[in-house]
Amino acid sequence: MPYPSTVVRGKILWVYAIPFIIMHIAALLIFVPYFFSWTGVAFFLFGINFYGQLGIPICYHRQLTHKSFRTPKWVERCFVINALCCAQDTPAKWVAWHRIHHNHSDHQEDPHSPFVNFFWSHIGWLLVENRGTHDISAYHRYARDILSDPFYLFLEKHRWVWAMIYLAHALVFFWAGFGIGYAWGGIDAAWQMAWSCTIWGIVARTVYVWHITWAVNSLPHLFGYRNYTTDEGSRNNWLVAVVTGGEGWHNNHHFDQASCTVQHRWWEFDMNYYFIKVMEKLGLATNIIPPKHLRWAGRKVTTVNEGGTPLEELSEPQETSAAEVSETVEAV
Ligand SMILES: [Zn+2]
Ligand SMILES: [Zn+2]
16 A cells, blocks of 8 residues: 655654654663663653553543443543653644544555555554644644644744653652652762652653554554454554553454444453543543443444344344434544
C-alpha cells in the first residue's frame, strides 16, 4: 500500500525525531549498573500505570477520542496532564490522529497502517511531514470538540507548556530520588538515586509507554485473530492486550469503537475498563457506553467471526442500560 497522499517524502519532522533519538539512547542507561536501583524500578512501574495507563488508553483514547465515558472536568484535566507526562503530544493532536485512523483504517489515508510497512506504522509516521495529520485544518475537522475546551486550546497554542509540564514531573522524580537516596546513605547515594529514578522512572518509562502505544497501531493490524469481519486488518493480539491493559483487543475495538469495554469474550481481559468501573463506583465516571449489542437492544446484530459463525453471545438482543447513549459518537 502506498504512503498517505498527504505525506511530504523526505521532510523529516526533527521536532519529533531529535527527542526520540535522544530518549532512546538515554534509555539504554538502564543497562549501566550505576543507574540501577529497585526504587528506580518501582518508579518505572508506578509511572507506567499512573501516567501511561491513566493518560493514554483511558483518557486520550477511550475518554477523549471515543467519548466512551465521562468524568468531572477536573478529573479529565488531571488525566490529560498525566498524558502530557507521556510526551505523546497534546490532546487535540492525539485525538485527531486516532480519529483519522478510524476513518481510513488500512486505506491509503490511514496515518499509520502497517500495510505501508511495519516501521512506518510503529514510529515512521511520526517522523515525516504529513499534511493530513500535522495540519491545523485536520485538528479543527477531527478534534473540534477537544479544541472547544479552553485548556486544551491553550495547550495547542502554547506548545512549550506541555513540554514544561513534562520537565516539571521529571524534576519531581529527580529530587524525590535525591531525597530517598540522601535519607538512605548520604550525598553520594542521593545523586545515584536521583539519576536512577530519572533514568528508570522518566526516560525508560516514557520510551516504554511510547512503544506499547505504537504497538497498538502496528502489531494488531498484522498479527492475531479476528472476532469480526471488519473492512480493515484489525486483529485481537493478546500480547499487546496484556501490556496495554486491553488495547490489544483491537478487532473488537474497531468493530465497536464507541463501547467503553473491548472485552467481548470472557478471557479477553480489559483492565482499563475495570478501572473505569471502579471509578464509576467512586462516583468519578458516568455515561459509560455499553457494547453495541446492549445499545442495539431489540435489533438483530449480525456479527460473525472469520468462520462465518454468528457470535452467540452478541447476537441476542438484550435490555439497553443507557438509553441516553448517542450513536452519533460512533461517527468519530
Ligand atoms: Zn486500529
Ligand atoms: Zn480507537
